[in-house]
Amino acid sequence: MENIKYPLTERRQRSSSAMRELSAGRHLSHRAFIQPLFVEENLLQPREVNGLDHVLVENENSILFSIEADIHRGINKFLLFPVPVTRAERPSDFSFAISIVKKIKEHFGDDIWLALDCCLCSYTTHGHCGILNDEGTGVLNNPSVEILSQYALQLALAGADCIAPSDMMDGRIAAIRNKLDAFSLDAVSILSYSAKFSSQWYGPFRDACHSSPNATGLRDRKTYQLPVSDAEAALSAAARDEQEGADMLMVKPAGHFTDIIYRLKQQTKKPVVAYHVSGEYATIELLAKQGLLQREQAHIEIWASLQRAGADSIISYAAREARQWIENRAY
Ligand code: PBG
Numbered sequence: 001m002e003n004i005k006y007p008l009t010e011r012r013q014r015s016s017s018a019m020r021e022l023s024a025g026r027h028l029s030h031r032a033f034i035q036p037l038f039v040e041e042n043l044l045q046p047r048e049v050n051g052l053d054h055v056l057v058e059n060e061n062s063i064l065f066s067i068e069a070d071i072h073r074g075i076n077k078f079l080l081f082p083v084p085v086t087r088a089e090r091p092s093d094f095s096f097a098i099s100i101v102k103k104i105k106e107h108f109g110d111d112i113w114l115a116l117d118c119c120l121c122s123y124t125t126h127g128h129c130g131i132l133n134d135e136g137t138g139v140l141n142n143p144s145v146e147i148l149s150q151y152a153l154q155l156a157l158a159g160a161d162c163i164a165p166s167d168m169m170d171g172r173i174a175a176i177r178n179k180l181d182a183f184s185l186d187a188v189s190i191l192s193y194s195a196k197f198s199s200q201w202y203g204p205f206r207d208a209c210h211s212s213p214n215a216t217g218l219r220d221r222k223t224y225q226l227p228v229s230d231a232e233a234a235l236s237a238a239a240r241d242e243q244e245g246a247d248m249l250m251v252k253p254a255g256h257f258t259d260i261i262y263r264l265k266q267q268t269k270k271p272v273v274a275y276h277v278s279g280e281y282a283t284i285e286l287l288a289k290q291g292l293l294q295r296e297q298a299h300i301e302i303w304a305s306l307q308r309a310g311a312d313s314i315i316s317y318a319a320r321e322a323r324q325w326i327e328n329r330a331y
């Protein structure tokens with residue numbers, strides 16, 4: 001064609017919303033989303049969390065209404081973070097978490113899938129995910145795993161459908177699986193925080209749970225969470241967790257770790273779960289409030305990117321919006 005100098009090669013595919021919709025790649029589904037929930041003991045009124053707009057820390061009663069509302073919005077999978085009032089050096093009282101799990105599961109039964117974050121940082125005076133040595137300078141692996149697996153067992157006996165250990169101790173997946181199996185809780189699954197990096201992006205979450213590490217001798221989680229620059233460590237931790245019996249493997253944070261999501265997806269046949277964490281959510285919310293981006297589209301964009309990288313499911317603080325946003329999505 002002599003009079004067509006620059007024939008359309010790529011742009012025809014994007015020439016109408018119908019063409020864009022047909023060539024968009026995989027489509028998102030709200031069914032792949034998990035909504036995180038906070039519930040605090042003895043809380044008079046649900047409270048807001050700095051940075052986490054549209055998210056509340058609920059109390060023992062309001063949590064039921066919140067779940068009910070989410071079910072109506074098409075979300076039936078939850079990751080629950082119980083925030084107890086009392087803290088200890090070596091936590092042993094998990095009664096608040098147990099009672100709230102019982103209450104929720106008695107109310108909703110199998111209408112919902114309830115995963116419980118299993119960690120000690122909301123229980124310890126010092127805010128670490130395990131218990132400390134006598135000098136307060138290090139987190140003890142084995143005693144922490146003992147307590148965590150006891151806690152996991154109690155959560156499962158209370159009715160949790162899934163245990164999600166976020167502590168990053170070594171050997172906890174095997175310990176938890178053994179405990180659950182010994183009590184014939186073989187239907188209870190384990191979602192392992194396998195590739196959990198030591199990140200700045202957990203800030204709003206730590207405010208919500210009052211779980212910042214504050215031991216004088218140890219102020220960060222670097223001896224157990226992963227170094228951001230080390231992809232091999234993340235893949236190795238995930239392989240280990242899979243071998244120990246994890247049913248699902250998580251990458252966290254998500255948005256700047258899509259290489260890990262991609263590589264983990266190549267490495268495993270297990271579902272890969274991306275956790276778009278509190279600080280990542282807050283980043284979008286703050287930019288949206290400044291009028292610098294569109295909230296809805298920005299969340300959709302990151303979700304599509306996580307899916308493209310290989311995530312099978314997504315934990316997002318905006319999960320409860322997923323069905324509506326995905327349905328209304330403009331192509
Ligand atoms: C507790 C835990 C954290 C998150 C999930 N479980 C915080 C941390 O490790 O300090 C972060 C979640 C988020 O930021 O949304 N171990």
Ligand code: ZN
Nearest residue numbers: 119120121129
């Ligand atoms: Zn923790």
